[in-house]
Amino acid sequence: xxxxxxxxxxxxxxxxxxxxxxxxxxxxxxxxxxxxxxxxxxxxxxxxxxxxxxxxxxxxxxxxxxxxxxxxxxxxxxxxxxxxxxxxxxxxxxxxxxxxxxxxx
Numbered sequence: 001x002x003x004x005x006x007x008x009x010x011x012x013x014x015x016x017x018x019x020x021x022x023x024x025x026x027x028x029x030x031x032x033x034x035x036x037x038x039x040x041x042x043x044x045x046x047x048x049x050x051x052x053x054x055x056x057x058x059x060x061x062x063x064x065x066x067x068x069x070x071x072x073x074x075x076x077x078x079x080x081x082x083x084x085x086x087x088x089x090x091x092x093x094x095x096x097x098x099x100x101x102x103x104x105x
Contacts, residue, residue: 064089068103078104 037044064085071081078100085096 060089064099065103068100069105072104 067085067088068081071084076084081104082093082096082100085091085099086093089096091099
């Protein structure tokens, strides 16, 4: 039993050393990530904003299409749908007309 204890201690020491090295590498990797993130903050924020705006535009398009098609299916006259687009979505006359041309089947 006397020989098993030093061996366990040796294995534990190696394990601790390996874990410290792995932790050090992970910490270095994290530090590098944070440094790059800080250096590229303007580009990252611009990309986030662009992605947000793209998603917002796509959402509006889908909403306009569903609104126009639903009104048409319910028999709402063309001119009245334009009025509703102007009121509900704050579209200016020409924008509402373009929306109608695009989605009125």
